[in-house]
Amino acid sequence: MVGSSIFLTLILYLVLLFGIAYRIDLSKKWRKRIAGNPTVYALTLAVYCSAWTFFGSVGAASTYSIEFLTIYIGPLIVAPLMWIIYRKFIRISKAQGITSMSDFISSRYNKSIALNRLVTVLLGVGIIPYIALQITGIERGLETVISWGDKSQANFSFFGFIDMAFVVTVGLGLFLIAFTTRKLQDKSQNHGMMGAIAFESIVKLVVFIVFGIYVCYYIFDDQSQVYALIPDGELKLNTSNNFSQWFGMIILSGLAFLFLPRQFEVGVFAASNETQLKKAIWMFPIYLILINLFVVPIAVAGNHFFSETDVDKDTYMLALPLLNGHKWMAIFVLLGGFSAASGMIIVATHAISKMVANSILLPSFIDRPFFINRFKGKDHKIPVLFRRISILIVLLLAYFYYKLVAVEYSLISIGLVSFIAVSQFAPAILGGIFWKHGNVKGAFAGIVSGFVIWFLFLVIPTLFGGTVNKNYIMLVTESIENNHGAIITTVFFWSMFVNASLYVFVSLISKQSNLERNQAELFVNIYNYSESVESSVVWKGKAFFPDVQSLLSRFLGEQRANYELRTFTEKNNIQLDEKEELDSRVVRHVEKLLSNMIGSSSARILVASVTKEDQISMEDVVDILEESQKLMVLNKELNQTSQELKRLSDALKLTNQKLKKNDLLKDEFLYTVTHELRTPLTSIKALSELLTDDERMPEEIRKEFLQTILKETNRMTRLISQVLDLENFESGKHQLRISHADINELIVYCTNTMDETFKKKNISLHIALDDTLPVMELDYDRITQVVINLLTNASNHCNTTKGEIWVGTRKSNNTVIVEITDNGEGVERGMEQVIFEKFFQADNKGTKKSKGSGLGLAISKKIIQLHEGKIWVEKDETFGAKFIFTLPFEQNKFIVA
């Protein structure tokens, strides 16, 4: 009963996965949404958390050792490094059409097909047990739930031999065939599958957190109650509380995280762009922290209930709800475990099977006459067929490994063995992208030696099991180091040490081929070439267009092939002539296109079959790389020039704006001037008309009219000359004529000139001059103009009945200060600045000031400014307006305007 409901749940879950993937693949909108989305990307990275995380962490934590955390601390630490390492991987893979880890390694190292195959085989050996481990995880989970309280149902199966694990394996195989092999010629990155993986990551996280809350707050009342169950001093780093071992585990899991084929698959080949990394490098660590939040409390709770029983520690998460009679919760947890396991199985199988197909199967068969004839006209089906075969091979191998070997071991130990296996590729890959001198011989030496150590000390013991292995391991580890507990870290350390040393040593003593040097340059300095990889790759030989075209058509279809060739040649300005030799860039591009689809080895074999390749000389490599570099420099210069142009045009815009504003001011000024001229003109015109029309006008009125006309004419003249004056000052036509002068004498002269006006208006004048003033350098006539103007203003604004004006000079800090004060009403508050502007009463207010043209003060200000002095007005406390101007003793320069 329980069995069939669980079975149904899992089948429904699988159907849901199919549905999600199908929905995404079907709709362009959804594919787009998945493709560039950094959140989806970060969630697919969480495929790192497998069944091992789900069930194994709790099992490991139940010993009160928090060593399980190292598996997450490693990735947590290296996550920021993804911006450096993964970004480079992504850039290189995109530029070179690389779609698998083995292609990545072999492309860097002389495009060696042998290395490609070696990497594939070793990854298969390292990862297939790990896939088997996931099947084990699912199976153990199922068994626990089904056999709870009824041991007779322990072996749930159909027809006696098809067990649940087999059904699940087949289901996942079908999923892979459906969503990763259908459209190989597309460069599409299996968005449907990636969407499903992201969904699975959400499921497992939610289940884990919900279950954690269930344990802490439902089974127990509070989290602290759970922690109280931990025996004093029992929580430790690892069983032997060894810090270096803890540290070694962190490095191991960090490296594994970067180089596991499934991480490579989701992190590099499925990435749509590099910017996704930016968000992922902080989102992914948060995911890791969340999924580990409740591991310890769950383990402690498990120990509390089951320490005296034979319940497997790895199944605590299922046993806890079952013991408490919550079957639904057990099934919920099982679903979470299943999502963790299936996600890993899908991506890992996808990655490995792609390598098996592209590196081993395809290159062996693709140029066989049998295949060429059998698939004539349907060549694009060849890679599809091989991909499907490889998926089946990989999954079957995993299944049999699970059946024959894996059941014996705890979840965590097989996982760590796999971690050490994939770490063996770290030196060759990291060296490949950061060190130009690494070569194919070094890579071979390093990888092989590392794997030999791994195989001897970790695999043989697990394969032969039983009592033999214990003694064997003891023997080996004792001879290396006297540490019985730390087999994993010891083997990790020594294998990596030998691997990296041999890689470096052999690379240094052997020579790189020219092709390899070319690829090394492209890998290490990818950021310099990524725009122009096709033209930076050296390829020499004879090729003709029809041959290359028909090769590409075989796999892409004629239409698509022609389209690809046309767009590439148009983009690069390459002339296609059927009789001429083909441009090497086209050959290189075709190889990249094929490589995208069938892997680099097969692509290389096929391209070689239709072309006649020549040996590349060192000069070729140097030439082509130099050219690329020159192009880069040129590009940079062009960029700079265009930036400079932009700066210039910005400056021009600014100037233009300023000019426009000046223009506007000028317009306003002109408007005001004509306006000001209109008033006297109006009077003159009206009065003249009256004089002309009325001949019998009384004599005294006629005289008054004529005098007014004369006065208004003078007003116009004055206004015109003032406007000209101001304009000349502003345009720089008026120059100061500097001479030595006594400022006191100047002021006396001005007051004498004004004497008659003052007398007429009955104004009394008070003069107070400082006779210690030095001789000044100034333009005598202009300063006289200023003083007369100020005196005139004062006489116009002072008290009408009993006017008084004070004029004074004094000195302060190398300047002379001149003050002219009247006893009028003073300048209106707030207008102190405005009165110095030309026509300050400007028309927008609709009002105007009572007297004067409005230009006198503006001109005075200009003159004082030219003398490097200042002019302003104050409200005198007892009297009216106090105008003050200052002049420096000496003129710094004899300039104007």
Add this chain to the structure above:
Amino acid sequence: MSEKKILIVDDEPSIVLSLDYLMRKNGFQPFIARNGEEALEIAKNEIPALVILDIMMPGMDGYEVCEKLKSNPLTNSIKIIFLSAKSGKEAIEKGMSVGADKYLTKPFNTKQIMQEVMNLLQ
């Protein structure tokens, strides 16, 4: 019949001089105001038949004076002619919108202004 009263509002003495003479010669009794406040005061006291009103003056401007006159029931029947140096379309429209009967621009023609005054007072 007493002479019709006309109020001249302008801050330029020379313009006032000519308008004053022109009105007297044509049989009107002119009153002079130098600014807006004065104009409102005289208008209330004398209730002239017509006001010749400048716009740009210190303090209250002509538009405001016109609005005040038109909104006061005592003075709202007084005809108003704007006489201004502002000749832009906007200024004229604004002038008409605040209730003026006519808008004339400076410099003006003495015969024309007389004609308009006569027309309005018929």
